[in-house]
Amino acid sequence: xxxxxxxxxxxxxxxxxxxxxxxxxxxxxxxxxxxxxxxxxxxxxxxxxxxxxxxxxxxxxxxxxxxxxxxxxxxxxxxxxxxxxxxxxxxxxxxxxxxxxxxxxxxxxxxxxxxxxxxxxxxxxxxxxxxxxxxxxxxxxxxxxxxxxxxxxxxxxxxxxxxxxxxxxxxxxxxxx
Amino acid sequence: xxxxxxxxxxxxxxxxxxxxxxxxxxxxxxxxxxxxxxxxxxxxxxxxxxxxxxxxxxxxxxxxxxxxxxxxxxxxxxxxxxxxxxxxxxxxxxxxxxxxxxxxxxxxxxxxxxxxxxxxxxxxxxxxxxxxxxxxxxxxxxxxxxxxxxxxxxxxxxxxxxxxxxxxxxxxxxxxx
DNA sequence: GTCTATATTCTGATAGAC
DNA sequence: GTCTATCAGAATATAGAC
Numbered sequence: 546x547x548x549x550x551x552x553x554x555x556x557x558x559x560x561x562x563x564x565x566x567x568x569x570x571x572x573x574x575x576x577x578x579x580x581x582x583x584x585x586x587x588x589x590x591x592x593x594x595x596x597x598x599x600x601x602x603x604x605x606x607x608x609x610x611x612x613x614x615x616x617x618x619x620x621x622x623x624x625x626x627x628x629x630x631x632x633x634x635x636x637x638x639x640x641x642x643x644x645x646x647x648x649x650x651x652x653x654x655x656x657x658x659x660x661x662x663x664x665x666x667x668x669x670x671x672x673x674x675x676x677x678x679x680x681x682x683x684x685x686x687x688x689x690x691x692x693x694x695x696x697x698x699x700x701x702x703x704x705x706x707x708x709x710x711x712x713x714x715x716x717x718x719x720x721x722x
Numbered sequence: 723x724x725x726x727x728x729x730x731x732x733x734x735x736x737x738x739x740x741x742x743x744x745x746x747x748x749x750x751x752x753x754x755x756x757x758x759x760x761x762x763x764x765x766x767x768x769x770x771x772x773x774x775x776x777x778x779x780x781x782x783x784x785x786x787x788x789x790x791x792x793x794x795x796x797x798x799x800x801x802x803x804x805x806x807x808x809x810x811x812x813x814x815x816x817x818x819x820x821x822x823x824x825x826x827x828x829x830x831x832x833x834x835x836x837x838x839x840x841x842x843x844x845x846x847x848x849x850x851x852x853x854x855x856x857x858x859x860x861x862x863x864x865x866x867x868x869x870x871x872x873x874x875x876x877x878x879x880x881x882x883x884x885x886x887x888x889x890x891x892x893x894x895x896x897x898x899x
Numbered sequence: 900g901t902c903t904a905t906a907t908t909c910t911g912a913t914a915g916a917c
Numbered sequence: 918g919t920c921t922a923t924c925a926g927a928a929t930a931t932a933g934a935c
Contacts, residue, residue: 548743553918553919555889556820557825558819567831568830568831569747569829569830570746570748570830570831571745571747571748571829571830572830572831572903574909574910575910575911575912576909576910576911577877577910579898584918584919584920585919585920585921586911586920586921587912587914587918587919587920587921587922588918588920590905590911590912591871591918591919592918594912595911595912596910596911596912600776614739622865628731638839648783648876649830651745651876651877652825652829652875652876653745653746653748653749654745654746654749654877655746656877659878660878660879661875662878663878665784666878666904671754674789678922680886681885681887681889681890682890683882684887685866685886685887687869688865688866688869688870688873688883688887689862689865689866689869690869690870691868691870691872691873692797692864692865692866692867692868692869692872693865693868694872695868695869695871695872696776696865696868698829699825699828699829699836699839699841700833700840701836701839701840705861706861706865708858709857709858709861710858710861710862712858713858713859713862713894716895717890717894720859732902751927751928751929751930752930753921753927753928753929761900761901761902762901762902762903763903763929763930764900764901764903764931764932765901766901767901767929767930767931768900768901770932772929772930773928774928788916794934863915871913886906889902898911
């Protein structure tokens with residue numbers, strides 16, 4: 546029986562994501578992931594046959610969580626735009642961690658990770674466009690979200706960015722509040 | 723005498739950037755860089771004592787080219803905003819390649835690369851702010867640029883994005899033309 | 900300045916005991 | 918399901934010839 550963090554399989558995926566976020570793909574060796582998950586290398590490889598398989602597992606879980614997030618966004622009390630911008634900054638949630646981990650891998654020219662992120666982005670865009678009824682505005686807001694996300698995950702964070710963006714979007718009448 | 727591409731040292735840096743852009747940090751081994759530069763491993767290590775040293779060389783060259791780019795932006799005929807947005811999309815220039823290469827490394831939690839990118843971003847922001855006289859607008863446009871850049875370098879490219887952004891920035895009176 | 904050969908460490912993966 | 922032991926290949930770096 547595992548010490549904590551639920552079933553071993555999920556604990557391994559959690560550890561994989563954690564290491565990807567904190568140290569990038571080079572740090573995310575099978576050895577390191579196994580150590581973080583408090584399991585042996587052999588134990589890890591029982592659940593995931595290879596490193597490739599580990600990535601597939603991570604991306605599958607991301608896709609499932611992503612579908613939930615899109616629903617939350619569509620029904621957010623403050624409106625989809627504000628929800629989208631808020632969640633473009635890392636709040637430390639499990640979903641944020643999964644997203645950042647996938648981006649790290651995508652940046653290594655991994656097509657599977659890129660496709661997973663692209664699918665999510667498409668879903669977010671549709672919600673923005675349906676809500677705003679304006680393609681250009683929806684696309685621009687998505688780019689701002691991508692920018693916030695990129696800055697945040699590259700360590701270029703500027704905590705005042707979000708209020709500046711809200712300021713500008715008010716002028717455009719793009720915020721619900 | 724080198725076969726082509728100028729002095730060996732620069733040819734090695736070019737090769738390092740090329741491989742980082744096309745395959746990420748995992749592909750950019752000393753072996754691969756040496757092969758791309760048509761030099762032996764030992765030959766490469768004569769010019770750069772270690773892989774760390776190779777990265778330092780790359781970032782130093784980026785900083786020098788960055789200073790030139792900021793001047794170009796300040797004096798761009800169509801205005802700094804349009805110049806900034808245009809150059810946020812990979813045009814295939816040497817500078818773009820250097821920039822994308824640095825971002826790949828920064829995504830591996832490499833502080834040196836992050837610092838180099840942050841310095842450039844700060845310089846670009848000052849040009850935008852001076853030109854627009856509006857902190858919120860300048861910050862927002864910078865985020866849009868970051869978004870364009872992130873999408874482009876992650877393979878999420880949407881070629882219509884730029885015209886959508888121009889459309890929205892016109893409403894805000896942020897474009898010179 | 901550039902090469903080849905070699906040492907060393909790291910990484911992914913397998914085999915088989917428990 | 919989980920462990921230890923082990924291997925094959927890759928990666929960084931050094932030494933010394935040319």
